[in-house]
Amino acid sequence: SQESLESQPQPPPVDENIVGWDGPGDPENPFTWPFRYKLFVSAVLNSLPLVVNVGSSILSDASRPLSKEYHVGTEVDILTISLFLLGFTFGPLIFGPLSEKFGRRWPILIGVTLFATFCLPVALAQNFxxxxxxxxxxxxxxxxxMAITGGTLTDIWATPVSRGIALDVFVTTGFIGPVIGPIVGSFITQSYLGWRWTMWVTAIVAYSFAIIAFFTLPETYGPVLLTRKAGRLRYETKNWAIHSKREEHRQDVQSLVRVYLLRPWVLLATEPILVLITLYLSFLYGLLFLFFEAYPISFQEDRHWKPQIGSLAFLGILVGNLLGLAGVITHSLTIFARQIASTPGVLVPERRLPPMIVGAVLLPIGLFWFGWTSHPGTPWPAQVVAGIPVGAAMFVIFIQGFKYIVDVYLKVANSAISANT
Incomplete structure (x- = not known):
C-alpha cells in the first residue's frame, strides 16, 4: 500500500550541487584514460623512483676514496647511505599525506627536484x-x-589485476635501483671522473626526468580533479552552490595536520596488520642495503676482485628481482585473476599472500646459501648465484606485502604506503 511504502526508509536526497564524474565514461576520470596513455603516465612515474633508488646506493663503492679524502673511518663513511635511508624513512610521512591534500603532481615534482638539488652540494663538498x-x-x-607513485598508480588502474601489475613494476624500481647503483657508482668512481661524478650524474638524470614529468605528468587524484571541476563549473554556470565532496570539509591548517600529516602515525598506532607488515618489509629493505656493505667485503677484500668486477656480483640479486617480477605477474594474470573472476565485486586482500609465503621460505635458504659459499676457497659462481633466490624472495615478499596494504587500506592508500615506507 501507499502507506506502507511511505513508512519504509527512503534513500537520502541527491544533492545536484555536488560534482561527480559524468558517468562511467567521463574522460576526466583517470580510470577511463586510454590504455596507452596510462602506460605512458606509468612509465614517467616509474622513472622518478628509479633514479632516486639508484642515487640511494650509488656512493656505496666510494667508501675508500671518501675515507682517504676526508680522513674518516669506515663506520663514519657508511653514513652516506645510512643518512639517506634515514631521510627516506621520514619523508613519506610528509609527502604521502600532502599528496592526498594537494594532489599527486606537485609534491612528487617538488620532491624529486629537491632530491637532485641536494646532490649538487655533495658533488662540490669540501668537508664530510x-x-x-x-x-x-x-x-x-x-x-x-616512493611515497606518492604507488598511490598515483591506484588512481589510474581500476581493476585489482591491472593495479597489481602496475604496482609490481613500481616496486621493481625500489629493488633494481639500489642494485644498479653500486654497479654504476663503481665504474664512475674507478674511472678518471672520480666519485664526485656519481652525484653529478645522479643530479643530471634526476633533473632530466623531473623536466619530462613537469611537461607530461597530469594530476590523477580524483578528489582534487573533482574540486577543480567544481570550481570551473561555478564560474561557467554562475551557480555558486556547486562544490565537490572534498570542499564540504574544513581546509584549515589544523585539519591539514590532523587529517593528513597525523594519519600515517594513527594508522601505525591502531592497525596491527600495517605494523607487522611494515616491520617485515623494513627488515627486508634493511637487509638489501646490508648487502651493499657485505658484497664489497666478500668479493673485493676476501676474493681480491677489482671494484668494477666486484660490483658485477650484484647481478645475481638483479636477476633474482627480475625472476620475482615474472613470478608475481604470472600469479596475477592466472591464479589471482581467476579468483577475482569467481567473486566479482569482492576484493579479498589475503589472496595476495600465497606468493609472499613462498618468498618467506625461500629467503632463509638463499641467505644460508650465500653465507655457506662466502669462503674465498669456494668457487665464486656458487656465491654469486646465491643472490638469485635472495633477490627473488625479497622482491616477492615486498611487492605482495605492498599490494596487500594497498588493498586493505585502499581509500587511504597513500597514507598507508607512507606509514609502510
Missing amino acids: QTIMICRFFSGLFGSSS
Whole structure:
C-alpha cells in the first residue's frame, strides 16, 4: 500500500550541487584514460623512483676514496647511505599525506627536484659534514617518489589485476635501483671522473626526468580533479552552490595536520596488520642495503676482485628481482585473476599472500646459501648465484606485502604506503 511504502526508509536526497564524474565514461576520470596513455603516465612515474633508488646506493663503492679524502673511518663513511635511508624513512610521512591534500603532481615534482638539488652540494663538498647533511635531505625529498607513485598508480588502474601489475613494476624500481647503483657508482668512481661524478650524474638524470614529468605528468587524484571541476563549473554556470565532496570539509591548517600529516602515525598506532607488515618489509629493505656493505667485503677484500668486477656480483640479486617480477605477474594474470573472476565485486586482500609465503621460505635458504659459499676457497659462481633466490624472495615478499596494504587500506592508500615506507 501507499502507506506502507511511505513508512519504509527512503534513500537520502541527491544533492545536484555536488560534482561527480559524468558517468562511467567521463574522460576526466583517470580510470577511463586510454590504455596507452596510462602506460605512458606509468612509465614517467616509474622513472622518478628509479633514479632516486639508484642515487640511494650509488656512493656505496666510494667508501675508500671518501675515507682517504676526508680522513674518516669506515663506520663514519657508511653514513652516506645510512643518512639517506634515514631521510627516506621520514619523508613519506610528509609527502604521502600532502599528496592526498594537494594532489599527486606537485609534491612528487617538488620532491624529486629537491632530491637532485641536494646532490649538487655533495658533488662540490669540501668537508664530510656537508655530505652527511645533504645526503639526509636528498633522501628526505627523494622519498616523495616512493611515497606518492604507488598511490598515483591506484588512481589510474581500476581493476585489482591491472593495479597489481602496475604496482609490481613500481616496486621493481625500489629493488633494481639500489642494485644498479653500486654497479654504476663503481665504474664512475674507478674511472678518471672520480666519485664526485656519481652525484653529478645522479643530479643530471634526476633533473632530466623531473623536466619530462613537469611537461607530461597530469594530476590523477580524483578528489582534487573533482574540486577543480567544481570550481570551473561555478564560474561557467554562475551557480555558486556547486562544490565537490572534498570542499564540504574544513581546509584549515589544523585539519591539514590532523587529517593528513597525523594519519600515517594513527594508522601505525591502531592497525596491527600495517605494523607487522611494515616491520617485515623494513627488515627486508634493511637487509638489501646490508648487502651493499657485505658484497664489497666478500668479493673485493676476501676474493681480491677489482671494484668494477666486484660490483658485477650484484647481478645475481638483479636477476633474482627480475625472476620475482615474472613470478608475481604470472600469479596475477592466472591464479589471482581467476579468483577475482569467481567473486566479482569482492576484493579479498589475503589472496595476495600465497606468493609472499613462498618468498618467506625461500629467503632463509638463499641467505644460508650465500653465507655457506662466502669462503674465498669456494668457487665464486656458487656465491654469486646465491643472490638469485635472495633477490627473488625479497622482491616477492615486498611487492605482495605492498599490494596487500594497498588493498586493505585502499581509500587511504597513500597514507598507508607512507606509514609502510
